[in-house]
Amino acid sequence: MVRVRVLGRIEADVAGQSVDLGSSLQRAVMARLVCAQGQVVSTDRFIEDLWKGQPPPRALGALQVYVSNLRRVLEPGRAPRTAARVLVSAPPGYRLDLDAEVVDAWRFPKLVDVAAAALAEGQPAKALETADEALRLWTGRPYAEFADEEWAVPEVVHLEELRTVAVEYRAEAGLALGRHAEVIPELERHVKAHPLRENAVRLLALAYYRAGRQGDALAALRRTRELLADELGVDPGPPLRALEADILAQAPSLHVPPPTQTPTPAPAPPRPRRRR
Known part of the structure; x- marks a missing residue:
């Protein structure tokens, strides 16, 4: 083989x-x-x-x-x-x-799709296991020495974007399983690398809140609001605004939901067309 x-x-x-x-x-x-x-x-x-x-x-x-x-x-x-x-x-x-x-680059997107479907179906344990399996395939930048070649760039960008989605699926599953303390370190690194990803910030703030760190949760949301205004001239989207309001109100909905109520994950990015 x-x-x-x-x-x-x-x-x-x-x-x-x-x-x-x-x-x-x-x-x-x-x-x-x-x-x-x-x-x-x-x-x-x-x-x-x-x-x-x-x-x-x-x-x-x-x-x-x-x-x-x-x-x-x-x-x-x-x-x-x-x-x-x-x-x-x-x-x-x-x-x-x-x-x-x-072929790892062909298998990886399929595993991410399975993780997304498992989250949507309220199966966070399966989603976590599958996201872990997908992320273990990575040992470095896709296509290594050829990553900056014109023919490789669209695929490299797509795979790297899909990897950020997989990290967030894994965190989403961990939160659904009540593992908020475990997901915080990875989410902190993830948000540092991708500070404008609102879904990543949402997950980190929720993990902070569930870990009893309400101040850190609000601080993360505030930093993102300021960064979005400075970098893009926009306000946070509805999910971040709703989360901030819920944290301030200490809404019961912020506690770990039953698996059947796990939020539907954000869709993975579409695959770019390639030249043949």
Whole structure:
């Protein structure tokens, strides 16, 4: 079985053993295929992306060598002159024929969707377990050395945004399970990294309140109000305003709800369209 990881350093395992994906351009071929989500990448698109619009005279031949080398690495037992089953030829180019479960960047969004559905269905324990599983896939910035390439940027941005959503789903589930003290440290780090994410601030303020830290909860909301005004010239949205009013009133609704009343999570961001 082949497994591919791009949520950090680009790596692959074959039959449980790590394999060498070769030179930088050869690894870029692999990364570009993963980025295409199993769709065909044309040879013209490969040449444009790998050499940034300035291909060498024999770029197509070089690309074919990289593909051939990757095929030997990914299918070491394949008999000569038999069709490849992982990195397959598909006119007008190539694609990866792998299940989403064995490619971390393909599996991660599916796990986030499962966590969201579990929250919406009042199953916070399942949501927490699934969000943890999703976040454990990450070891660094997606696509590593290629993260700033034009062809990779939309996917990197999408995955990083989806990761922030997964962190918030995990916190939402933890709060629903009464684990407010446990979620505070991660939420503090999360809000520090994403100070304009109102949902993150909402979760942190709620966690503070449930931990008996009403002053910290109100301070977090006040800082966000000031930051939104300074940075964007806007007021907090209705969820933050309602939470502030509820905290000041010490509303009973702020206590841990039964699982069937767990708030519906914010939707995950849509996946951007990619060039083929």
